[in-house]
Amino acid sequence: MMGLLLARYGLSDQSLLCIDSKSSALKSGQADGIQPRTLEVFKTLGISDEIENEACHMWEFAFWNTSQDKLKIIERKSVMPEVMAPARFPYEATIHQGRIERIMETDLSRYSKRAIVRNTKLLNVRLDEEGDPEFPVIAEIETSGVKQTIRSKALVGADGAHSTVRQNLGLELQGQSLDYIWGVVDMVVDTNFPDIRRRCAIHSPSGSVMVIPRERIITGEYLTRIYVHVPDAIKTGCDKAGTDSNSEEIQTGDARLRRRKVTLENILQQARDVFRPYHFEPKGDDTVDWWAAYQIGQRLSPEFAVRDSQGIDRVFIVGDACHTHSPKAGQGMNVSMMDSYNLAWKLAYWINGLSPISSNSGKPDSLLQTYQIERHSNAQQLIDFDRQFSTVFSGQFNEEEASISHADFVELFNTGNGFTSGCGVEYPSNLLVLKDFPGGDCFNPVQGTNYLAGILRPGRRLLNVKLKRFADGWQRDIQDDLPSTGRFCILALASSDLLDPESISATTLNKVFDITQQFPANTVEEIIIYPNLRQPFSWEDIPARVKVHAEMRFYNGYDLDDAYKIYGVDPSQGALVVVRPDGFMRQGQ
Amino acid sequence: MMGLLLARYGLSDQSLLCIDSKSSALKSGQADGIQPRTLEVFKTLGISDEIENEACHMWEFAFWNTSQDKLKIIERKSVMPEVMAPARFPYEATIHQGRIERIMETDLSRYSKRAIVRNTKLLNVRLDEEGDPEFPVIAEIETSGVKQTIRSKALVGADGAHSTVRQNLGLELQGQSLDYIWGVVDMVVDTNFPDIRRRCAIHSPSGSVMVIPRERIITGEYLTRIYVHVPDAIKTGCDKAGTDSNSEEIQTGDARLRRRKVTLENILQQARDVFRPYHFEPKGDDTVDWWAAYQIGQRLSPEFAVRDSQGIDRVFIVGDACHTHSPKAGQGMNVSMMDSYNLAWKLAYWINGLSPISSNSGKPDSLLQTYQIERHSNAQQLIDFDRQFSTVFSGQFNEEEASISHADFVELFNTGNGFTSGCGVEYPSNLLVLKDFPGGDCFNPVQGTNYLAGILRPGRRLLNVKLKRFADGWQRDIQDDLPSTGRFCILALASSDLLDPESISATTLNKVFDITQQFPANTVEEIIIYPNLRQPFSWEDIPARVKVHAEMRFYNGYDLDDAYKIYGVDPSQGALVVVRPDGFMRQGQ
Structure with a gap:
């Protein structure tokens, strides 16, 4: 990378x-x-x-637990979306x-x-x-x-x-490292467990398994990865250890010895126990693609x-x-x-x-x-x-x-x-993340605190929204105008007074162009969004430099997604956002 | 291809x-x-x-005509979506x-x-x-x-x-061929015509132009194609003709001679006249990528x-x-x-x-x-x-x-x-398109006639719908289960009685599997959609062969798109559709 x-x-x-x-x-x-x-x-x-x-898309996470009904042994408690944050x-x-x-x-x-x-x-x-x-x-x-x-x-x-x-x-x-030992296996499985194509966390009386459904392979069958909590007492003592994963192997006496003793058969047997009453086996010979045993450490x-x-x-x-x-x-x-x-x-x-x-x-x-x-x-x-x-x-x-x-x-x-999901990451204040507004928070043009849902927030990535482009009506994702080219971007959410050439919105846009022109060529681009202006308008009705500098990055911000609402910006106020080359916001104003 | x-x-x-x-x-x-x-x-x-x-996406078509206002000369009459048929x-x-x-x-x-x-x-x-x-x-x-x-x-x-x-x-x-002569030019343009990024039909007092916006090229600029109706009387007589396009060149005396006399400058001058009062020029030198003159013939x-x-x-x-x-x-x-x-x-x-x-x-x-x-x-x-x-x-x-x-x-x-758009093409009845239902139209399980909007119709392509997969909750496009592999597909829209093992729906599905198993291996696949069954169910509650043959092609047909409504199928009746290897429907039943 x-x-x-x-x-x-x-x-x-x-x-x-x-x-x-x-x-x-x-x-x-x-x-x-x-x-x-x-x-x-x-x-x-x-x-x-x-x-x-071609990847497997995991949309749902199923949670299975010990059932009160002893015959069932385990039962599905709930199915949740795998990704809860709004994401492209x-x-x-x-x-x-x-x-x-x-x-x-x-x-x-x-x-x-x-x-x-x-x-x-x-x-x-x-x-x-x-x-x-x-x-x-x-x-x-x-x-x-x-x-x-x-x-x-x-x-x-x-x-x-x-x-x-x-x-x-x-x-x-x-x-520290924990003493838990886990086995991981990639394989094609033969099972009647009903949620084998969903990500699952299974907690049975016999232990824990996580199921990760995987992509379709060349045979037309689907891989499944399982993570199995291997119980403390390993019964068989075969010395063959699995391929090391990149995850940490901490060489603490007891746990290391126990990990070395884990075999593929141990892991599969433990999985069989956890999946009961459902049957669970590798499907035919040679369908185990990879396995390993590891300890958890942070x-x-x-x-x-x-x-x-x-x-x-x-x-x-x-x-x-x-x-x-x-x-x-x-x-x-x-x-x-x-x-x-x-x-x-x-x-x-x-x-x-x-x-x-x-x-x-x-x-x-x-x-x-x-x-x-x-x-x-x-x-x-x-x-x-x-x-x-x-x-x-x-x-x-x-x-x-x-x-x-x-x-x-x-x-x-x-x-x-x-x-x-990576969508809620927020960096702390630093040279590149200015959380304090000049003059104090009362000048913050952004309302709301549900940053995960899209409210603009320095230190977070800019949420994708769907916008309709003024020049051609193309219904685009804003993130497609933020490619990883190393450029900064000024995202301007114009205010409802844009059509008045003396307005704050129009004069501010002109100032933005003055400033960005001072940077080395092609290091700063502008994306400009406008709210519902309640009348038809053409290029001549807005600052001329919008067309010169940002013809193909000038967007209707309300016909598709309501960008102002999602970003927490009052259309009568507008806002300016500096977006870094990695899609994170430096500041808003 | x-x-x-x-x-x-x-x-x-x-x-x-x-x-x-x-x-x-x-x-x-x-x-x-x-x-x-x-x-x-x-x-x-x-x-x-x-x-x-990377292509240019044309979302909108703008129609420009002669204006009643003599100063404006031309004006935009309307903007329509470029594609009106529902399409993926x-x-x-x-x-x-x-x-x-x-x-x-x-x-x-x-x-x-x-x-x-x-x-x-x-x-x-x-x-x-x-x-x-x-x-x-x-x-x-x-x-x-x-x-x-x-x-x-x-x-x-x-x-x-x-x-x-x-x-x-x-x-x-x-x-026959018509006598109209057209010029076509691909270039980067310098213009203040406001709809240059939209597909346009322009009819001015001076003639007609069609604008086709094109992809961004390596310089960061955008190509534009124009088709210009070249008037009968060509004023300049330069003999250089453009590269021939694949379109027909019918060698009929007069028109051929006139076509041969068309120059790039003729075409551009005619475009300038049509675009007035807006200015319209190639942007700098060497920005004309290609040009040609042709006659229309069918x-x-x-x-x-x-x-x-x-x-x-x-x-x-x-x-x-x-x-x-x-x-x-x-x-x-x-x-x-x-x-x-x-x-x-x-x-x-x-x-x-x-x-x-x-x-x-x-x-x-x-x-x-x-x-x-x-x-x-x-x-x-x-x-x-x-x-x-x-x-x-x-x-x-x-x-x-x-x-x-x-x-x-x-x-x-x-x-x-x-x-x-290609979405409304309908083939006539033939060996591969059975429009008549066995026993008469009263047995047709499909209601409605708005075929372009998705109503099932032998001889048309199957419209894409978004469905949620039972096995894993993946929100998929049905067309992704109809890849161009040469296979036929039986699309079964099960009816609301699916959970009753003696129901028509369950017994029909079993019959479908009986029949498809008689074909050479891998030539027929099944996609199965179920309507709202009004109770939770698991694999055990439906015919076992659904999981065996179509585990990853078994879909909830109502949570995302309402497939039954779009396809015109009554959920209490259900329907079977034979989809050909090219995505067209052979018959419904």
């Missing part, structure tokens, strides 16, 4: 190197869930189609991680001839400001036994839970970046290198890609001298420092949520005896959904 | 040869409009994404024909290593049943001066208005296929080879591709011996004969519509003096819209 974005932001193969110790994209296993916000981002990159067309893609997509990697790699090859350099391992990395202080990052890499030393301005470690980058720079994951690095002696951020870590957690909320791949999505444009601005400070090279750039502020805060929320979710989910509970009830679990799922 | 479909239906490079006299996909000009039904078909092939993402894609997409060719060629290369053999010309074709009567079609082709003779079971000529195939087989285009071949002495259809013509007309209704590329879409699956069934008759090889196959019946009828409608539309459009009219008023023109556009 980082390599793709930097290549698209214009870094050539001469300036950019992306290495991978693996020899190819992943063949099986590991992550499989794409959250709604990640799909929105993929759409801004033009790479969402294959997922929209109101489902979670599941598809094999290797395909996601291939989709991104194919797109990368449009921008970079070299693309990913595989079979290449990072041996070590250090900062050395002697020699060339502009290129102080020294990395030693090895391809098929041949070592090379690379000097660079910056380096990003997306090298997983055992990150060499993190270890070399003296950072460490801090936190750990976080206190720092996501390391600075040189001038205070300039030079080495960054993203993804599992800075936070590890359980896979069951479907967050790992998503949060990790969003780390890179947050950092990439900031790096591009810094490298190209486009931020106010980076135009003086050799000075610390506070733009880069927002990466740590924004993504550490996000990772902390993730860790906190995952700890709660895993604890509740691993606990054996039924409604009669458990300390945590079915209702509590559903409640936790619901409140976490804004965060897990 | 024909090559792509046959390759996807399983014909290997050993059995299939697709030649093109051109050396590459088209570089500029010619067709540019993709109608809603064509997009639906592209979606069933998984090749609609690039068009959805409610717009016409415009994008350069070369990109459409490239999209299909890229997809073809997934199925055929050889793909399109270019720089290869058909010299002649004939039927010769001596020798090998199974391969009676003899074609001589030439690649870079090297000639080869090919024997085949069948040949399809998609070789344009001057079709060698048509001429060699003694077929001819019949009909001609049709009475036969679309030629048979051997056994009565077996062996040689077919599709597209401009069998019908030519004006380009302004945006039909040429669409109708031509739909000719192939109609014929390809029939050829595949015949070649594979899958139709009842073709399993006896050497006998005429009435399945193949339906191509002529269905597509000739469609072409005749096209010709009739185009003649009216062109006459009206070429006529200089204003509301005071014209014999055809603005209202008439809009009315013609509206009534033609079902046909031009």
